[in-house]
Amino acid sequence: MIQMTRQFATAASQQSMRIKSIRKAWFSRSSLQWDGRISMVQGASRGIGLEFVKQLLERNGGNVIATCRNPLESTGLNELKAKFSDRLDILKLDITDENSIQASSNSIKEKFGHLNLLINASGVLSIPDVLHPETTLRKVEKSSLMLAYEVNAIGPILVTKIGGDTDIEGGFAVVANLSARVGSIGDNGLGGWHSYRASKTALNQLTKNLAVEFGRRKDQIVCLLLHPGTVDTDLSKPFQKNVPNGKLFTKEFSVQKLLNVIDSAKISDNGKFFAWDGQLIQW
Numbered sequence: 001m002i003q004m005t006r007q008f009a010t011a012a013s014q015q016s017m018r019i020k021s022i023r024k025a026w027f028s029r030s031s032l033q034w035d036g037r038i039s040m041v042q043g044a045s046r047g048i049g050l051e052f053v054k055q056l057l058e059r060n061g062g063n064v065i066a067t068c069r070n071p072l073e074s075t076g077l078n079e080l081k082a083k084f085s086d087r088l089d090i091l092k093l094d095i096t097d098e099n100s101i102q103a104s105s106n107s108i109k110e111k112f113g114h115l116n117l118l119i120n121a122s123g124v125l126s127i128p129d130v131l132h133p134e135t136t137l138r139k140v141e142k143s144s145l146m147l148a149y150e151v152n153a154i155g156p157i158l159v160t161k162i163g164g165d166t167d168i169e170g171g172f173a174v175v176a177n178l179s180a181r182v183g184s185i186g187d188n189g190l191g192g193w194h195s196y197r198a199s200k201t202a203l204n205q206l207t208k209n210l211a212v213e214f215g216r217r218k219d220q221i222v223c224l225l226l227h228p229g230t231v232d233t234d235l236s237k238p239f240q241k242n243v244p245n246g247k248l249f250t251k252e253f254s255v256q257k258l259l260n261v262i263d264s265a266k267i268s269d270n271g272k273f274f275a276w277d278g279q280l281i282q283w
Contacts, residue, residue, distance in 0.1 A: 037062035038112050042093060042159050043122025045074035048178065048228055051251040052119055053077065055259060057084045063112065067093035067104055095122055095155025098162075105162045117262070120156035120177045124148060125196050133193040144195045152199035157206045172220030174265050176258070177207050179225040179273065186282035204273060204283065211271030222265050225273040227281055228254045249276070 039056050043049040045068035053066045057080060064087060066077055071090045081088050091107055094100040108115065124147065125133060131147055134140050156177050181187055183200025204225055211223040230247055231254045257276040264278070273281040 037116045038065070038114065039063070039117040039119070040065040040067065040108065040115050041119045041121055042067050042095065042156070043120065044068050044077060044090075045070065046076060047121075048231055048251055048255060049119075049121035050074070050076045050080075051255040052121060052259075053088070054080060055252075055255050057088060063087050063089065065089045065091060065108060065112075065115075067091045069094045093159070095159060096150055098158060101158055101162050116173050118160065118173070118175045119262075120159055120175075122151060122155060123178060123180075124151040131195065133196055135192050137194070140194050145198065148195035148199040149202060152196070153202035153206060156203060157210070160210065172222060172267060174262055175207075175210070175221060175223045176262055177203055177223070177225050179203055179207075179227055181227045181275065181281055184273070184281050184283060208271050208283075215270055220267070222267060222270045224262065224265060224269060225281075226258050226261060227273070227275045228258055229276045 039062060041049050041052045041056070041064065044053045044066035049066075049068070053064055054076075056062065056064045064084075066080075066088060067090075068074055068077070069092070071077060071092055074090075077090055081090060089111070091104045092100065093104040124131065127147075131144050132139070134144070160175055160177075180196070180200045182193060182197050183204050185201060188197065207223050207225050210221075214221040214223065229249045231249050231251055254276055257278075261274050261276070261278050273283065275281055
Protein backbone atom coordinates (compact mmCIF):
# COMPACT_ATOMS: atom_id res chain seq x y z
CA MET A 1 0.00 0.00 0.00
CA ILE A 2 2.82 2.42 0.91
CA GLN A 3 4.61 1.55 -2.32
CA MET A 4 1.46 2.25 -4.35
CA THR A 5 1.04 5.57 -2.55
CA ARG A 6 4.65 6.53 -3.33
CA GLN A 7 4.19 5.56 -6.97
CA PHE A 8 1.04 7.63 -7.18
CA ALA A 9 2.77 10.61 -5.53
CA THR A 10 5.73 10.32 -7.92
CA ALA A 11 3.45 10.14 -10.94
CA ALA A 12 1.43 13.11 -9.71
CA SER A 13 4.62 15.11 -9.16
CA GLN A 14 5.87 14.31 -12.65
CA GLN A 15 2.52 15.29 -14.15
CA SER A 16 2.56 18.56 -12.23
CA MET A 17 6.08 19.34 -13.46
CA ARG A 18 5.08 18.52 -17.02
CA ILE A 19 2.03 20.80 -16.88
CA LYS A 20 4.10 23.61 -15.36
CA SER A 21 6.71 23.20 -18.08
CA ILE A 22 4.01 23.45 -20.75
CA ARG A 23 2.64 26.64 -19.27
CA LYS A 24 6.08 28.23 -19.08
CA ALA A 25 6.74 27.23 -22.66
CA TRP A 26 3.52 28.78 -23.91
CA PHE A 27 3.66 31.96 -21.84
CA SER A 28 6.60 34.17 -20.93
CA ARG A 29 6.80 37.84 -20.14
CA SER A 30 9.70 39.82 -18.75
CA SER A 31 8.34 43.37 -18.87
CA LEU A 32 5.45 45.56 -19.98
CA GLN A 33 7.46 46.90 -22.91
CA TRP A 34 6.30 46.01 -26.43
CA ASP A 35 9.76 45.68 -28.00
CA GLY A 36 10.39 42.02 -28.58
CA ARG A 37 6.98 41.03 -27.30
CA ILE A 38 5.19 38.14 -28.98
CA SER A 39 1.41 38.41 -29.19
CA MET A 40 -1.14 36.01 -30.60
CA VAL A 41 -4.68 36.89 -31.66
CA GLN A 42 -6.98 33.92 -32.11
CA GLY A 43 -10.00 34.70 -34.29
CA ALA A 44 -8.24 37.39 -36.33
CA SER A 45 -9.86 37.21 -39.75
CA ARG A 46 -12.20 40.18 -39.24
CA GLY A 47 -13.96 42.39 -36.74
CA ILE A 48 -12.44 42.95 -33.33
CA GLY A 49 -9.80 40.24 -33.80
CA LEU A 50 -8.48 41.83 -37.00
CA GLU A 51 -8.43 45.24 -35.32
CA PHE A 52 -6.39 43.82 -32.44
CA VAL A 53 -3.82 42.57 -34.96
CA LYS A 54 -3.71 45.96 -36.69
CA GLN A 55 -3.25 47.98 -33.52
CA LEU A 56 -0.67 45.60 -32.08
CA LEU A 57 1.36 45.86 -35.30
CA GLU A 58 1.11 49.64 -35.30
CA ARG A 59 2.89 49.74 -31.97
CA ASN A 60 6.67 49.91 -31.95
CA GLY A 61 8.33 46.50 -32.01
CA GLY A 62 7.05 43.04 -31.23
CA ASN A 63 5.73 40.21 -33.37
CA VAL A 64 2.09 39.30 -33.88
CA ILE A 65 0.69 35.88 -34.72
CA ALA A 66 -2.77 36.01 -36.25
CA THR A 67 -4.84 32.83 -36.47
CA CYS A 68 -8.15 32.04 -38.08
CA ARG A 69 -9.93 29.18 -39.80
CA ASN A 70 -9.41 30.36 -43.40
CA PRO A 71 -6.43 32.76 -43.64
CA LEU A 72 -6.49 32.98 -47.43
CA GLU A 73 -10.03 34.38 -47.35
CA SER A 74 -9.16 37.25 -44.99
CA THR A 75 -8.45 40.28 -47.14
CA GLY A 76 -7.68 42.35 -44.06
CA LEU A 77 -5.03 40.00 -42.74
CA ASN A 78 -3.35 39.68 -46.10
CA GLU A 79 -3.22 43.46 -46.48
CA LEU A 80 -1.55 43.72 -43.07
CA LYS A 81 0.89 40.98 -44.06
CA ALA A 82 1.96 43.02 -47.09
CA LYS A 83 2.59 46.02 -44.85
CA PHE A 84 4.18 44.23 -41.85
CA SER A 85 5.74 41.21 -43.53
CA ASP A 86 8.58 40.88 -41.03
CA ARG A 87 6.42 41.12 -37.89
CA LEU A 88 3.18 39.32 -38.78
CA ASP A 89 2.75 35.57 -39.00
CA ILE A 90 -0.60 34.17 -40.15
CA LEU A 91 -1.55 30.64 -39.17
CA LYS A 92 -4.52 28.44 -39.90
CA LEU A 93 -6.31 27.50 -36.68
CA ASP A 94 -9.79 26.04 -36.34
CA ILE A 95 -10.82 26.23 -32.68
CA THR A 96 -13.27 23.35 -33.17
CA ASP A 97 -10.38 21.05 -34.16
CA GLU A 98 -7.78 20.09 -31.53
CA ASN A 99 -5.36 18.87 -34.19
CA SER A 100 -5.47 22.31 -35.81
CA ILE A 101 -4.79 23.98 -32.45
CA GLN A 102 -1.86 21.67 -31.79
CA ALA A 103 -0.39 22.28 -35.25
CA SER A 104 -0.45 26.02 -34.67
CA SER A 105 1.11 25.55 -31.26
CA ASN A 106 3.93 23.51 -32.78
CA SER A 107 4.61 26.23 -35.37
CA ILE A 108 4.71 28.95 -32.71
CA LYS A 109 6.97 26.91 -30.45
CA GLU A 110 9.38 26.20 -33.29
CA LYS A 111 9.69 29.83 -34.42
CA PHE A 112 9.22 31.85 -31.22
CA GLY A 113 9.33 29.46 -28.27
CA HIS A 114 6.74 31.35 -26.23
CA LEU A 115 3.99 33.96 -26.11
CA ASN A 116 3.71 37.09 -24.01
CA LEU A 117 0.10 37.85 -24.85
CA LEU A 118 -2.76 35.65 -26.01
CA ILE A 119 -6.04 37.24 -27.07
CA ASN A 120 -8.93 34.86 -27.73
CA ALA A 121 -11.22 36.98 -29.88
CA SER A 122 -13.37 34.42 -31.68
CA GLY A 123 -17.07 34.30 -30.98
CA VAL A 124 -20.41 33.38 -32.52
CA LEU A 125 -23.82 34.89 -31.88
CA SER A 126 -25.84 34.12 -34.98
CA ILE A 127 -25.45 32.29 -38.28
CA PRO A 128 -28.18 32.55 -40.93
CA ASP A 129 -30.32 29.40 -41.01
CA VAL A 130 -28.10 27.81 -38.37
CA LEU A 131 -27.96 29.81 -35.13
CA HIS A 132 -30.26 32.55 -33.88
CA PRO A 133 -30.41 34.22 -30.45
CA GLU A 134 -33.36 32.62 -28.68
CA THR A 135 -35.95 35.09 -27.40
CA THR A 136 -38.02 32.36 -25.74
CA LEU A 137 -37.45 28.90 -24.31
CA ARG A 138 -39.48 27.41 -27.17
CA LYS A 139 -36.73 28.39 -29.61
CA VAL A 140 -33.89 26.67 -27.74
CA GLU A 141 -32.27 23.83 -29.68
CA LYS A 142 -29.53 21.45 -28.65
CA SER A 143 -27.52 22.13 -31.81
CA SER A 144 -27.44 25.88 -31.10
CA LEU A 145 -26.38 25.38 -27.51
CA MET A 146 -23.59 23.00 -28.51
CA LEU A 147 -22.28 25.20 -31.34
CA ALA A 148 -22.21 28.34 -29.19
CA TYR A 149 -20.50 26.49 -26.36
CA GLU A 150 -17.91 24.95 -28.69
CA VAL A 151 -16.91 28.27 -30.29
CA ASN A 152 -17.37 30.68 -27.38
CA ALA A 153 -16.12 28.57 -24.47
CA ILE A 154 -14.38 25.33 -25.40
CA GLY A 155 -12.22 26.73 -28.21
CA PRO A 156 -10.58 29.57 -26.25
CA ILE A 157 -9.77 27.29 -23.33
CA LEU A 158 -8.20 24.65 -25.57
CA VAL A 159 -6.08 27.31 -27.27
CA THR A 160 -4.93 28.49 -23.85
CA LYS A 161 -4.18 24.93 -22.75
CA ILE A 162 -2.04 23.67 -25.58
CA GLY A 163 1.58 24.78 -25.58
CA GLY A 164 5.04 23.42 -26.17
CA ASP A 165 7.50 21.49 -24.04
CA THR A 166 10.45 23.89 -23.75
CA ASP A 167 10.91 25.34 -20.26
CA ILE A 168 11.15 29.12 -20.59
CA GLU A 169 11.46 31.22 -17.46
CA GLY A 170 10.73 34.82 -16.66
CA GLY A 171 8.14 37.52 -16.23
CA PHE A 172 4.38 37.25 -16.49
CA ALA A 173 2.07 36.77 -19.42
CA VAL A 174 -1.48 37.87 -20.16
CA VAL A 175 -4.36 35.76 -21.43
CA ALA A 176 -7.26 37.99 -22.50
CA ASN A 177 -10.53 36.24 -23.35
CA LEU A 178 -13.23 38.30 -25.01
CA SER A 179 -16.43 37.74 -23.10
CA ALA A 180 -19.63 39.82 -22.97
CA ARG A 181 -21.63 41.58 -20.30
CA VAL A 182 -24.59 39.33 -21.14
CA GLY A 183 -22.49 36.46 -19.76
CA SER A 184 -22.79 37.97 -16.28
CA ILE A 185 -25.35 36.12 -14.15
CA GLY A 186 -25.63 38.99 -11.68
CA ASP A 187 -26.23 41.53 -14.47
CA ASN A 188 -28.88 39.45 -16.26
CA GLY A 189 -32.19 41.23 -15.91
CA LEU A 190 -33.62 40.57 -19.38
CA GLY A 191 -33.15 36.86 -20.03
CA GLY A 192 -33.21 35.39 -23.52
CA TRP A 193 -30.27 34.70 -25.81
CA HIS A 194 -29.85 31.40 -24.02
CA SER A 195 -27.04 29.91 -26.13
CA TYR A 196 -24.92 33.06 -26.29
CA ARG A 197 -25.39 34.03 -22.64
CA ALA A 198 -24.71 30.51 -21.35
CA SER A 199 -21.63 30.00 -23.52
CA LYS A 200 -20.10 33.30 -22.40
CA THR A 201 -20.92 32.44 -18.79
CA ALA A 202 -19.12 29.14 -19.34
CA LEU A 203 -16.11 31.01 -20.73
CA ASN A 204 -16.12 33.22 -17.65
CA GLN A 205 -16.12 30.24 -15.31
CA LEU A 206 -13.44 28.36 -17.23
CA THR A 207 -11.22 31.45 -17.30
CA LYS A 208 -11.76 31.99 -13.59
CA ASN A 209 -10.74 28.36 -13.00
CA LEU A 210 -7.52 28.95 -14.93
CA ALA A 211 -6.83 32.09 -12.94
CA VAL A 212 -7.28 30.24 -9.64
CA GLU A 213 -5.05 27.38 -10.80
CA PHE A 214 -2.29 29.64 -12.08
CA GLY A 215 -2.46 31.72 -8.91
CA ARG A 216 -2.28 28.69 -6.64
CA ARG A 217 0.79 27.42 -8.49
CA LYS A 218 2.42 30.87 -8.42
CA ASP A 219 2.53 30.94 -12.22
CA GLN A 220 3.07 34.46 -13.48
CA ILE A 221 0.06 34.41 -15.81
CA VAL A 222 -2.75 36.95 -15.64
CA CYS A 223 -6.10 35.78 -17.01
CA LEU A 224 -8.51 38.56 -17.95
CA LEU A 225 -12.08 38.56 -19.21
CA LEU A 226 -12.94 41.56 -21.38
CA HIS A 227 -16.27 43.03 -22.46
CA PRO A 228 -15.74 45.15 -25.61
CA GLY A 229 -19.12 46.88 -25.49
CA THR A 230 -21.46 46.75 -28.47
CA VAL A 231 -19.14 47.09 -31.44
CA ASP A 232 -20.06 47.79 -35.05
CA THR A 233 -19.13 44.38 -36.49
CA ASP A 234 -20.84 41.63 -38.47
CA LEU A 235 -21.62 39.89 -35.17
CA SER A 236 -23.73 42.77 -33.86
CA LYS A 237 -25.11 44.14 -37.13
CA PRO A 238 -28.47 42.29 -37.05
CA PHE A 239 -29.17 43.68 -33.57
CA GLN A 240 -27.93 47.27 -33.76
CA LYS A 241 -31.34 48.93 -34.08
CA ASN A 242 -31.91 48.59 -30.34
CA VAL A 243 -28.53 50.03 -29.33
CA PRO A 244 -28.87 53.44 -27.57
CA ASN A 245 -27.23 56.46 -29.15
CA GLY A 246 -23.56 56.66 -28.30
CA LYS A 247 -23.35 53.01 -27.25
CA LEU A 248 -22.39 51.52 -30.61
CA PHE A 249 -18.60 51.64 -30.73
CA THR A 250 -16.22 51.47 -33.65
CA LYS A 251 -13.73 48.61 -33.71
CA GLU A 252 -10.90 51.13 -33.43
CA PHE A 253 -12.32 52.69 -30.26
CA SER A 254 -13.16 49.42 -28.52
CA VAL A 255 -9.83 47.74 -29.23
CA GLN A 256 -7.87 50.80 -28.16
CA LYS A 257 -9.73 50.77 -24.84
CA LEU A 258 -9.27 47.02 -24.37
CA LEU A 259 -5.53 47.29 -25.05
CA ASN A 260 -5.40 49.98 -22.38
CA VAL A 261 -6.90 47.47 -19.94
CA ILE A 262 -4.38 44.82 -21.01
CA ASP A 263 -1.47 47.27 -20.74
CA SER A 264 -2.51 48.15 -17.21
CA ALA A 265 -2.87 44.54 -16.08
CA LYS A 266 -1.25 43.52 -12.80
CA ILE A 267 -0.85 40.16 -11.11
CA SER A 268 -3.63 41.21 -8.73
CA ASP A 269 -6.02 41.50 -11.72
CA ASN A 270 -5.79 37.77 -12.37
CA GLY A 271 -9.29 36.34 -12.85
CA LYS A 272 -11.10 39.68 -13.10
CA PHE A 273 -13.86 40.61 -15.56
CA PHE A 274 -13.41 44.10 -17.06
CA ALA A 275 -15.53 46.24 -19.32
CA TRP A 276 -13.96 48.26 -22.14
CA ASP A 277 -13.65 51.29 -19.85
CA GLY A 278 -11.76 49.40 -17.14
CA GLN A 279 -14.76 49.01 -14.85
CA LEU A 280 -15.24 45.66 -13.13
CA ILE A 281 -18.27 43.59 -14.14
CA GLN A 282 -20.05 41.46 -11.57
CA TRP A 283 -20.15 37.72 -12.06
